[in-house]
Amino acid sequence: MNGLDAIGVRVEAALPAEAFGYTAAILREIESLLAGLVANGRAGRIDLRSLPLLPGDEERLAAVLGEGEVDADIQAMGATRVRETAVPGVWWVTHANADGQTVAEFIEVALVPEILKAHPEDVRAGRNILQERIADLIRGGETDG
Amino acid sequence: MADDRTLGEALAQRGISRRSFLKFCATMTSLLALPPGMAEVMAETLARTRRQSVIWLSFQECTGCTESLTRSHSPTLEGLMFEAISLDYHHTLQAASGTAAEAAREQAMKDNYGKYIVIVDGSIPLNAGGAYSTIAGRTNLDMLKETAAGAAAIISVGTCAAFGGLPHANPNPTGAVAVSDIIKDKPIVNVSGCPPIPVVITGVVAYFLTLGTLPELDAHGRPKVFFGDSIHDRCYRRPFYDQGKFAKTFDDEGARNGWCLYELGCKGPVTHNACATTKWNGGVSFPIESGHPCLGCSEPNFWDAGSFYQSLPTPTTSVTGAAAAAVVAGAAVGVAVGAVSRRRKSQAAKARAPLTVDDLK
């Protein structure tokens, strides 16, 4: 950010590193959501911004959940990053706006996060898009040939 | 002209992807403290609805509320709110002017009677028959009453519309009043602040569009989700207040160390708003974080609550004149009472007769 970090603000009260904060509670909630997913296929989501996280909670959470195989970048009016954690079915979704500022952050428990899926209506419209692109290809070939 | 497209169709035509809109709804859901799963519900619901007709009435205002909304941090993402609504009337933003603009308003009212949202910014003057603020030759009072009659809900944006604001401050020469002082029979949400935080405005509209009702309101008619906590209770400088570490001037050691601004006049303890959590300019900062005490701008009569730079324990008006007069008056009465008492004492002394044997019988 533009020089705001240069403003010296010293916070005198600091938490000891051994404190667990709310990490344990969030992990238990993820556990129960995962159980729900396994039992009846019900997806769930935790809004990290709605929780009163203590300093270090997010880092601890990320450390416990780890990283998986999938790292997806979505460009939709700003970047959205979807990372699979080391726990299959648990995803970390970070939404940013066009200025790069994080506007929302979720832990999503699902087979695949909603935002990655294509919407059925878009797929229907997608058939037209494909047909147009095929038509362009043919037209391009005709002018060449 | 009525817009018959659904929001989904309008977005598609503008080349705004469904994922962008889902992201916007996810952000709104988080902001409104709704269950996270509501994001998809909000997206689906809004995509299928016809764009909500909104009539924005600007009365005795400085246009700061519109500026706050249109200068939101991310014009693309926040601006999606403008895609979800059909802003049929707005002095600053609409292309039409004069009679054409008024005609647009009347047409929108007719086409959507009972279903449009009215957003009001600015207070309504009542003195001189309302002549202090007129539009197209009609008083604000008239226009408000007429437009509100067919509204589904009214959102009073800014402290002026919500509580009277600056024009209402002592001595209130125009007789300015709030929207809720005039309209009594429609649901009204007060989104106060001078100006309000932009996402609060869009959040309330998004909530209404998705769920069809207004969010839970506090005693002043403000959405509790944004105005439930005081600045003081969520301020990151609170530990300094609790320890009694206060900045005494704007650039002393304490100020540079980020200490509490209570002594510099901060009204955070008595002000309810989302500044300390949602913050301004896309979560960059808020007045206290930038070193300036809270003005209390989302509360009624904050202009008359004493100086912005005098702390809460101090009097709102000067009392030295009255105190001096009281001392003089007390002295005068004391002298008078003392004189009367002395006279009674000396009279009693004079009237004293020595005790005789007869008195003892």
Add this chain to the structure above:
Amino acid sequence: MSELEVLNWARGTGLKWALVIFLIGVVLRLVEMWLLGRKADLSVARASGAAAGWRTLFTRSIPTPGLIKTSALVFVGGYVFHIGLLIVLILFVPHIDLFRALLGFGWPGLPSPVIALVAILSMAALVALLAHRFMHPVRRFLSGFQDYFVWLVTFLPLLTGYLASHSPVVSYTSTLAAHILSVELLLVVFPFTKLMHALTFAVSRWYNGAIAGRKGVAV
């Protein structure tokens, strides 16, 4: 009236009128007291009465022998409460802000947690003194409405003040308004109750010392 309007009234009109009544009352009573005067003492002075008066002002603070034995609670509790109240009143930073606004100058204060502790000790002393007054048969017999009323009017500012800084449930606006209103109540009843002792104790000590000193007795 919303809670914020009550607070702003207390900070403005309420404070002004409370101060006016307080000042009129106090000045009125002091002037009247002074005007009533004393009978002229026609005897020959053995020693300076005035000097003895000033000395007695301070020596009266020292307890007479046996006082601690007979009423230790009243002695200790009394001092804890009075000194505690004074510390809270003039060394709490928000109070110093008020004095600076009223008088034009301020002074350094103590850390807020220290003030909080002192306030609790003062309140504890007050409660102990009230209990003692009520349970001791002679003191209860001697106590009337004014004694209990004045106790309440003194306790409330301490209680509401502590709550204003430490109230997790009730809003700060309401507790601060309650605190300021309780102080205004104290100010308004001050000149017309035994609370005047805050000023007259000095007058009383001085005169007692002067009368005895003139006769050559060191009190």
